[in-house]
Amino acid sequence: QQQVKQSPQSLIVQKGGISIINCAYENTAFDYFPWYQQFPGKGPALLIAIRPDVSEKKEGRFTISFNKSAKQFSLHIMDSQPGDSATYFCAAPYDMRFGAGTRLTVKP
């Protein structure tokens, strides 16, 4: 069963714009919320992760925000660049489940 629901399925953003990807989870036992980034021909790689004792974590242009009451966490990519074009996955490590993925295309 799907433990994490990710949206949107695909996203097209202009260079310099903000990309926002959302993930909703069901299991309140989750206490680690990662986002993975996958380029074509490569395996996914951890991009950024957050624990629920903080509501936001920023690493460069990437920000992960967490809303415990809504059971959601989001990835924001500021000043999106063509090199950010990839597929992004949220994950529920506790259940070894991944979201369905969001294919991000950043147009120059």
Next chain:
Amino acid sequence: KAGVTQTPRYLIKTRGQQVTLSCSPISGHRSVSWYQQTPGQGLQFLFEYFSETQRNKGNFPGRFSGRQFSNSRSEMNVSTLELGDSALYLCASSLPGGLNEQFFGPGTRLTVL
């Protein structure tokens, strides 16, 4: 540190055959997980091994099996291949505990004709 390695990288089989894929985790990582990735279904969890024991299993038929050796290397086997088994099979290793970062290999692209 060397990353996760998977062999072979590409494989073409015909229906009914069986296949064995191999994964060597990062040195020191004792947990190895396998995933099937297809365009329509995303990343689907197959199973996880830790210390040669299957610790977790996804919803795949018994044709999919795996094992882990004492050096943490892992293999997965798919018997009686079906066309729908065509996918990218990814292996990931991590330190013990489901909360740790998973390090993925490049995958094995399996095509079933």
